[in-house]
Amino acid sequence: MLKITRHNIDIELVQGDISQQPGIDAIVNAANAQLESGGGVAGAIHRAAGPGLADECRPMAPIKPGEAVISSGQRLPNPFVIHCLGPVYGKDKPSDRLLADCYRNALLLADKQKITSIAFPAISTGIFGYPIAPAAEVALNTILDTLIELKFLRRIKIVLFDQDMMNVFEKQMALLRRE
Structure with missing residues (x-):
């Protein structure tokens, strides 16, 4: 685990399963537009949450890239x-702005709900094909840029599925620690 603190908010990286994060108020689903179960993160979250999650989400769909709903x-x-639709790399443009919108909108929505802790997966890096290194840079920079606007959030956790992703995000986080 790697952790930095900015504006009295802890930002940490851990390797694990986003659907198994006890002690966190909200987890972020790397959702599809219809907010349905699928593969990857969305599938894991829907399986762990049970069929009621799909029933609850159905009226909120569809969502657009960068949009977040709770x-x-x-x-x-x-x-x-918090369900967020990340961009499909090479299709949804500008992909960097849309990916940043995902993180920013999820953070602002959580804060609006007075949520104090949130866990993110690496949005769009699976089937949506976003390269991990640029995704890590967008994610971490957007999180840092949004901190000043947050009143209630005190803990932001990025949960990475495997060691390769962890290594890339740790490298990006190490650059931020020097700032």
């Missing part, structure tokens, strides 16, 4: 799920 956590150990 639901309950159903059977997850988290009270809330």
Whole structure:
């Protein structure tokens, strides 16, 4: 685990499963436009949350790239799920702005709900094809740029699925620690 603190908010990197994050108020779903179960992060979250999550999300769909909506956590150990549609790399443009919108909108929505802790996956880096290194740079820079606007969030966790992703995000985070 690697952690930095800025504006009294802890930002940490951990390797793990986004659907298994007890002690976190909200997890972020790397959702599809219809907010349905699928592969990767969305599938893991929907399986862990149970069928009630799909029922609750159906009226909120479809969402656009960069947009974030909130639901309950159903059977997850988290009270809330923030669903965000990341860009499909090479298709949804400008992909860097849309990816940044995902992180920013999720953070602002969480703060609006007075949520104090949130966990993100590496949005768009799976089936949506966003290269990990530029995704890490966009994610971490956007999080840092948004901190000044947050009143309630105190802990931001980025949960990375495997060691390769962890290595890339740690390298980017190390650059931020020097600032």
